[in-house]
Amino acid sequence: MVSPGESDETPDSMVRVVARRLPGPSLMVAAALIAKGYAEVGDGFAAGVIVALAIALVYVALGGEAAEAALPLLRHAPKLAVGGLLLALASGFFPLALGEPPVSHRPAPGEHVVKIGVLELFTPLLFDIGVFLLVVGVLTILLHHLARPRGEARR
Amino acid sequence: MTGNRAAAPEGAVRTTVDWQGWTACVAAVAGFVLCLLGWLAGGGGFSVPWAPSLDLRLSFTFDGLSALYGLLATGVGALVFAYGTRYLTEHLEHQRRPMLERWRFWPWMLLFALSMVGLATAQDLVLVFVFFDLTAVCSYFLIGFDRSDREARTSALMAMLVTVVAAVAMLIAAVVLYAVHGTFSIPELLARADSSATTTLAGALLAVAALAKSAQVPLHFWLPKAMAAPTPVSAYLHSAAMVAAGVLVIGRVHPLLARSEAVLTGMLVVGAVSVVVGGVLALRRDRLKQVLAYSTISQYGYIVMMYGIGGKEGTGAAAFYVLAHGVAKSALFMTAGAVTSATGQDRLSELGGLGRRMPVLAVASGVAAATLAALPLTVGFFKDELFFKAALAHGPVTAVLSVLAAVLTFAYIGRFWTTLFLGPPRGEVGTRSGLLVAPVVVMAAVAVAGGVVAEPFTRLAEDAAAVSAGGPVDLSPAYHLDARPENLMALAAWALGVLVLLLPRVTGRVSRAVAVAGERWGPKRAYEVVLHGLDRLSTVLHDREVRDLRTSIAAVLVPAGLLIGLAFAATPTAGAYVVGTVAGADWMILPLLVLVVVTTVVIARSRSRMAVALALAVVGFALAAQYALLGAPDVALVAVVVETMLTLVFVAALSRMPHDEPVPDPAIPLRKRRRKDALSGAVAGLAVFVSVWGFLSQPAPSSVSDEHIRLTPEAHGGDVVTVIVADFRGLDTLVEITVLLAAVAGAATLIRRGKLW
Known part of the structure; x- marks a missing residue:
């Protein structure tokens, strides 16, 4: 179960089907966590780990190669991680260019903020999205490396 | 002299006009003219805030002392730079180095001159310290210009270590004076300081820093070694920069030094x-x-x-x-x-x-x-x-x-x-x-x-x-x-x-005797002994630390435990270490804590890796449940998802380990090693236990968290934890997430030689 490439016992078809379908809904949960994050429980980090857990299930159920064949988008994980980090850094440090301390908000505290339901559109949202992307990317990279059989690493 | 043949093929060694050097020379002449005009005009100055929260100001005044050292630094500088254009070209030709290396020389020379002028005009003690050390940094790169020469490298290091370490005394003096008089500004300090023990202490510290810089006995030995530098550097360093910086500082704070007869006598x-x-x-x-x-x-x-x-x-x-x-x-x-x-x-x-x-x-x-x-x-x-x-x-x-x-x-x-x-x-x-x-x-x-x-x-x-x-x-x-x-x-x-x-014979004998005595018992020898001792200590520690995984972990845990223990020994304990009462939700937390204790014992006793991994997961989930019970759903959510991920990654990583038992080091008997492990574990564990107990017995009265809760609505947030992470402590979070990417790059390096995918 742990290193699927080497194992002969594959999980039953039920697990495999669910695993393959789960990343989609997990994104939905993540979106909810980010959107509600400022008012209720949740933030970009938890959202990222939840999506990564869904991806981890795919790896466990299908094995490394099959998982990456089933979800070809996974190979963009490094870009996701770096992009997320840059987004988070940019949203944190852009106030320096305006002569304000880092991690200041736009719109500033007390000013009017556009709201869509509970979702408030202001710069910390970008920060949360950046963290989310980074966490998903980093954990997917880690899963990718650990899912490879040991022999392949030496080649 | 060691020529670097590979770097300079015949065609590359071509005498070209040293326009970098001439630029530096022109800049020095311009500086000289400016200083002269400034002096004739009677000086002037400005002062702007630099770091207001620390009371630091960029305050410069061009007075008589600035005029003297400014004219000296720029005037001698202009001539030495002109001399250097020719000298450096010959020097590089002689060593068969490319003329491009001028870029490793002139910018430092110019910065040297600039920091001398800055030092001469600075009126803030911290600013003086900055320029003071800037000259040391410049001298390091200039003395070590012939970097393929071992002698030059050690000389550069010696000059830097002696002067920079001594300069710390100046910083201490600045802090001491600030603590008493509440200002770093030199004119104000000179006006406020009176004859007291504090003034004497600060004066002595300032004098130590300045005397080391001016190569006075017993901190003089770096200067003769510094002749490894190219001649223009020596000429400048000995006459108008670096060494002059020491007496410049003495001249600047002399009224302060003169408050104490002891300091004056010491200098004499x-x-x-x-x-x-x-x-x-x-x-x-x-x-x-x-x-x-x-x-x-x-x-x-x-x-x-x-x-x-x-x-x-x-x-x-x-x-x-x-x-x-x-x-x-x-x-x-x-x-x-x-x-x-x-x-x-x-x-x-x-x-x-x-x-x-x-x-x-x-x-x-x-x-x-x-x-x-x-x-x-x-x-x-x-x-x-x-x-x-x-x-x-x-x-x-x-x-x-x-x-x-x-x-x-x-x-x-x-x-x-x-x-x-x-x-x-x-x-x-x-x-x-x-x-x-x-x-x-x-x-x-x-x-x-x-x-x-x-x-x-x-x-x-x-x-x-x-x-x-x-x-x-x-x-x-x-x-x-x-x-x-x-x-x-x-x-x-x-x-x-x-x-x-x-009478060269008589004087020769005396001079030689002094030189031999200096070699044998002089301060240079002490410097070398100290440096070698530090080197050896570092090697011993390093060898101990990297012997195996257990020693590496102990190297972190034991010193941390001892330091915490020391801190506790020094802290008053009245009111701390109270055993509280158990009420309400605590009754649900207690069983969870028992579970944690049990699994901890399992982890310590178990011989199966899988069992250890799963038991660690139990600890994690038990703690997550406690967060939920303590009314921290945010932390609980993160703890649960992270714990799941961690267990999965842990198990996956364990499956990649070799399946056979590790071979123990035969040099150390098993029982002794076990005892050592238990000891390091006990030291670290006790320190953490005591510190957490002490902290929880006395929560800080007006905690910063109240302020966090008060400000949360202003930051458009309802959830305090999210606002803290993304806003109040946002800068910390930024650094932490950067570490995340670095960590995965490290894992990728270990597993697949650094390929991210």
Whole structure:
């Protein structure tokens, strides 16, 4: 179960089907966590780990190669991680260019903020999205490396 | 010298115009003109906030002292830079290095000059410290310019370590003064400081930093080593930068130092010892630059002595001396460089009789040597006249010492010049460059001009001394054709100096004995012992730490545990370590804690890796449940998802480990190792237990978290944890997520040689 490439016992078809379908809904949960994050429980980090857990299930159920064949988008994980980090850094440090301390908000505290339901559109949202992307990317990279059989690493 | 052949194919070594050097030279000339205009206009200054929360200001004032050191740094700088354009080209050609390496030289030289001017004008103690260390950094790169030469590298490191470590004393003094007077501003400090133990302490600390910089005994040993630098660097470092920075700081804070008689006496003693040690050692050195280096120690000893004498006469004479010495010493260093460049020799024993073959250089450097030896018709005569006058006023012992100093100076500089330029010809003279001689001639002309009309020098020194003495100073150096004591002292010094010159065997024996004693018991030896000791300690620690995984972990846990234990031993314990009551939700937490304890025991006893991984997961989930019970759903959510991920990754990583049992190190018996592991675990665990208990018994009364909760709605948030992570502590979070990417890059390196995918 742990290193699927080497194992002969594959999980039953039920697990495999669910695993393959789960990343989609997990994104939905993540979106909810980010959107509600400022008012209720949740933030970009938890959202990222939840999506990564869904991806981890795919790896466990299908094995490394099959998982990456089933979800070809996974190979963009490094870009996701770096992009997320840059987004988070940019949203944190852009106030320096305006002569304000880092991690200041736009719109500033007390000013009017556009709201869509509970979702408030202001710069910390970008920060949360950046963290989310980074966490998903980093954990997917880690899963990718650990899912490879040991022999392949030496080649 | 080691040539770097590979880096410089034949075609690359092409003599091109050193426009970087000329740019630096033009900049120095411009700086000189600016300083001159600033001085004539009467100065001025500005002060803008730098770091207001720390009370730091960028405050600069161009006063008399700034004028003196500014003119010295830019004036000597301009000539040395012009000299350097030629010297550096030859130097690089000689070592077959590409001309591109000029970029590793000139920017540092220019920064050197700039930081000297900055230091001369800075009025804030922290700002002074910054410029002070900036000169040390510049000198490090310049002394170590020949980086393929081991000697140059160790010399550069030594110069930097000695001066920078000593400079920490200045920072401490700044903090001490700030604690008492609430300001870093030097003029305000000078006005507020009174004669107290604090002032004495701060003064002594400032003096230590300055004396190390000015290469005074016992922290003098870095200076002779620093001659590994290219000659223009030496010329500049010894006359107008680096070494001068020390006495500049003394001049700047002199009113503060003068509040304490002990500090003044200390400086007098250190200065006198430096005069004698430097002078005696200079008497018998063989290498040209080493003679001059020891001479610098001795000459700055004069200046420190005069600042130790203090008062209007002492500070005035010191300021004048700095000026005259800068002119003479830069010319002498450039002479040494020109001679070495023309003959290829750098030892007095290999050279001689150059006077007929290099007449211009001989005359010019003769004037410079005469300036140092204080002969009439040079500006040097006045420097000794003022020196003798100040010493006489101070007392008979000082007066005798001052004559002894002048004798030594006369003797070693006389030997230097006569050996080089008189006597039977020795050494081949090859190509000569006018550009290596011209700056020496200019300096000689300045020295003679100052010897005829001392007025500009005097005014500059008076203005500078007015800052150091805290009031107007009147110097009136002049030639008096009568039997006043100063003249008699000068005559005695010359006569004795000639005598010392004529008795080379006696002086040689004394000088050699001092040199041997210094090698064996001197401070340089202490420096080396300390450095080697640190090196060895580091190696021992490193070997212990990296023996195996257990020692690596113990190397973190045990010191952390001991440090925490020490902190607790030093903290009052009244009211701490209270055993609270159990109520409400606590009854649900207790079973969870029992579960944690049980799994911890399982982890410690288990021999199966999988069991350890799963038991660790149980600990994690139990803690997550506690967060939920304590009303922290946010933390609980993150803890649960992270714990799941962590367990999965942990198990996956374990499956990649080799399946066979690790072979224990046969050198250490199993039982002993077990006991050691238990001990390190116990130390770390107890420290954490005690600290958490102590903290929870006494929660901070007005915690920062109340403020966080109050401000959360203003940051458009309802959830305090999210707002803290993304806003109040946002900068921390930014750093932490950066670490995340670095960590996965590290994992990728370990597993797949750094490929991210």
